Amino acid sequence: MLKNLPLFPVEGSTGAHEVDALYFYLIAVSAVFTIAIFICVMVFAIKYRRRSPYEVPKPIEGSWFLETLWSVIPMLIGISMFVWGAKVYFDHAVPPRNALEIFVVGKQWMWKLQHPEGNREINELHIPIGQPVKLTMTTEDVIHSFFIPEFRVKRDVVPGRYNNIWFQAMRPGTYHIFCSQYCGTQHSAMIGHVYAMTPDDYQNWLAGGGDQSMAKRGEALFQQLGCSSCHNLDGQGRCPNLRGVFGNTVLLRGGGQVIANEAYVRESILFPEAKVVAGFEPIMPTFQGLVNEEGLLQLIAYIKTLSTRAANPSVPLTSPPRGRTTTPAGVPVR
Amino acid sequence: MSDAPATVTHPAFAHQFDNLGQQRDVAVFGMWVFLVTEIMFFGGLFAGYTVYRSMYPHAFAIASQYMNVTVGALNTGVLICSSLTMVLAVQAAQLGRNRVVIWFLLATIAFGLVFLGVKAYEYHEKWVEQVVPGFNFHIHLPEARQIELLMVFYFVMTGMHALHMVIGVGLLSYLIWRASKDEFGPDYFNPVDNIGLYWHFVDIVWIFLFPMLYLIGAHLPRMIHE
């Protein structure tokens, strides 16, 4: 019977329990207040029902004590909810360093996913259990929202930027993927499944599908688009050498600096003039329309590998690394 | 109902009020509440502008160099003059000098039309320079996209302002018609007063638009090629 009438979603991820605990706290508080109000209303309505059409009750003005009491107590409870809720939110804002990164591109009306090893899927996501997984997400068209109810995670997928979520599945199983931000005709068909598997099964699955890693594809794209003709990887040309750039601070022309993260690389490909590296002219053409969102993610994956193989700190265009190093993408830590 | 029999005979007196004083009080206050909605209406544009300017300060500075600062300043002056004639028209209406009211209103309309004419000239200039987003936008600077963004705000903001001016000119013409019937005097000049408030408000909007759109990049070396 309960199979047909689920009342509570499975706790599929390590983070789910914390969200549920918070949920039960709020339910408990709500139940107390709701029941109290209902009982008061019912008891008063019956006990003080009008017994004669001419009766006039004694007026009561109000009470500062009660007003203060029932302002301050809800406020304190509210603040406790806020603190707890903010803690849960912040704890999940930043993915762990060792997270396995998978890339998501939303599109009317499907989810396209790529694994660093090169496996590509549509509306399906295979992940290993017991391992943090970070999704880096963007969209080709409108706003979507990536939602896995069993993991209690959701994030809008906004055009023009990379939003992240992360989770760690606890046990093998199949879970829902929903698009939860309305996106047009087949919004409700933009659904899929997460397949959480043991690490061994996951390795087998990976071996079965991938032909070329994302970074390799990115490298091919890098050649194909002609990036390599200017961004000489062996020295300094008219364009910055991209070795060792990713994850480090870049000094900008006209002052200012920026950390070269996914968003910066993306912006530099599509809107090259926006943040030009100090010491270079804004001569790079835009690649908007020449490379799609998936290709961009592959290029980013490739550029990331340039920083992890042989970072060359002497390259003048970047300042020394600032302690913060990035996860070697494509080489998931196990 | 007949607390103030003297004023009830006035043709403009409305039945829901006790006397003309209350009627005038209500009219002015109502106008101010309306102007508050106008503040928020333009405020939405200001908020969008502020966000994008904080994102792209450099591109906005370049884009503002497409504006003709001298012409903009001149137009600001024209609008200030129209505010002066407007406030003088209100005063004349209060004194019951309806002939004078008409002359000052005509002057206000004239200044308003000059402003709109200059604005049209500026729009034409933008068309020639091919910086009209959506219709005729061809510039080849690296920052072209963000320049387009500012130009969109330029046209929406000044367009909304110009629309308010056009409505204002219409309202002023209506006032002239009523003044020609010798309707205004110390007891009743609410329409002149209220439309005056509206006109001054439109002036204030321009007072902010001028530095926000024209003066951002005026101090920087010329960055666009003619």
Place this chain on the structure above:
Amino acid sequence: MSTTTLPPPDLIVRPNYLNVSHGLKSWLLTKDHKRIAILYLLSITFFFFIGGFFAFLIRLELLTPAGDLVSDDNYNRLFSMHGIIMVFLFLIPSVPAVLGNFVLPIMIGARDLAFPRVNLLSWYIYVLAGLFTLFVVFAGGVDTGWTFYVPYSSLYANGWVVATAVGVFIAGFSSILTGLNFIVTVHKMRAPGLTWGRLPLFIWSNYATAIIQVLGTPVLAITLTLLAVERIAHVGIFDPKVGGDPVLFQHMFWFYSHPAVYIMILPGMGVISEIVTCFSRKRIFGYSFVAAASLAIAVFGFLVWGHHMFVTGQSIYAGMVFSLLSFLVAIPSAIKVFNWTATMYRGSISYETPMLYAFGFIGLFTIGGLTGLFLATLGLDVHLHDTYFIIAHFHYIMVGGMLMAYLGGIHFWWPKMTGRMYPEGWARFAALLVFVGFNLTFGPQFILGYLGMPRRYHAYPPEFQVLNVLSTAGASILAVGYLIPMIYLIWSLKYGRIAAPNPWGAVGLEWQTSSPPPTENFETTPIVTEETYHYSNEAKDFV
């Protein structure tokens, strides 16, 4: 003529606002706030049933997991038009434009609103907005949802986005003009002796609502203008391809649309304050706190809009600020609920229909308000955002709260508006149906939401079916609950008992004039000498 041929005294028709003149023209050109209220009543009822019909089709579609009743495009249009019509053409004008228009000037002892012509203009503007919306409905609809999120609405949607935006823009001006009129009227037109401390709470809450209407609505107008410009001229304003930010649209949209939620609920709270005091025959508990809470909601309501954007990629620090402020804005609402409950303590409570609706309101609003806290909680909103939990939450506020209050108010002031009593038995029965049907419709949706069923889904996984069937069953009961009052209220116009000037034994100026009131509301301007809700043994002629 001998005295025996005179009709019985209660059939003598005194001159009132209804019989003072006749003919369509006398209605369409009226400047009487009471007649304009009736015009509003007719037009918003029309749109309520259109919006309700769409809602019913939505529920029918969701009876089965597969999308089989209507196509996906049509489903999207149904929920979009349902939202747009219900929010902009029903909920926002409901209590202020109908009940507020009718009783606010009488309650403060004025002959009319400050600007009667503006009042009529606001109705015509409303009608114009309604015509635009009807045009959109018949031309094929719009499928953006009532939230019009970019870039979907500006670049991808293929419905009548601009026409709808124009309709909403126009409806906004109608709302602004009503608010403006109320603000000026409350400030400048009160009867002698009616100080701010003596104002009925219905006035306070409508005044607070008017502040939101005046300050918030223009921002929606300019936001929709920008949307229309982007769509028509194909320029980027919010489009990331030219460096715009779609999240900015959401900021601007919710700057209005969150406070708009308070436009929809505050006047309802005012109605409840009137009903609870009248049928408890008692002064409201903590008058100044309830009044101040209305203003506090109006002000703080403007500071919390970011809680609609916790998962959009808004800065997490901004999210924290908005979350904390959202908890603070819950306090004034809680204060109101506690005070209504306390008002009943040691009262003299009778169970006429308006009071039944008030009971329903207090209960359902409590649930709606508390579930709002779930959504203000950052860590929990991530899971609940854009699921059926949200749908259930805001329907508990909008339908369980505002619509209950509206129906309660309609019954409460029906004798005053029409001079006739509604049939009490049927009305109680309908109120019960509405309460049961409502809970059955929206209660299961809380569970569906936590299970993860997203909103605006045309088809859904089969395991959600049982709860959806329950919800649809509830909607059927609810629909009957709304149709019954339509029938007996119309019936009562001709066959209802003639209403006395003060059938409930209520205090308040509107009960001191005849039912229905004369055109200028009072024979002589009343002078207020005592506190509001002053129930005492002397001087009250209870029926």
Place this chain on the structure above:
Amino acid sequence: MTAHEKHAPENPAAARRSYVYVWLALLALTFATTTVGKIDLGPFNVYVALTIAVIKALLVMLFFMHVNHSRGITRVYVVAGFFWLGIMLVMTLTDYLTRRWPSPSSGW
């Protein structure tokens, strides 16, 4: 409380004179902001331009729109209008100005 909203000073000639003074001040400020706008003051260009604009707006409101003579409630609404505009700007910027802030590295 008088029934009339107080209006311009009683003496019409004095009022006219004050209007002309305000008008001259506004023209001077327009000239000033245009001139200063062409000098490079770094980030201060913005502040100077906006300060002058605020002064001009205040002059128009106080003298041409008679806020200096108007009732308290009118002033309250004028101030409220600008205050709400401030709410919109500040609260929107809480998002945009903190987006680049570093994320908390772990927990609190």
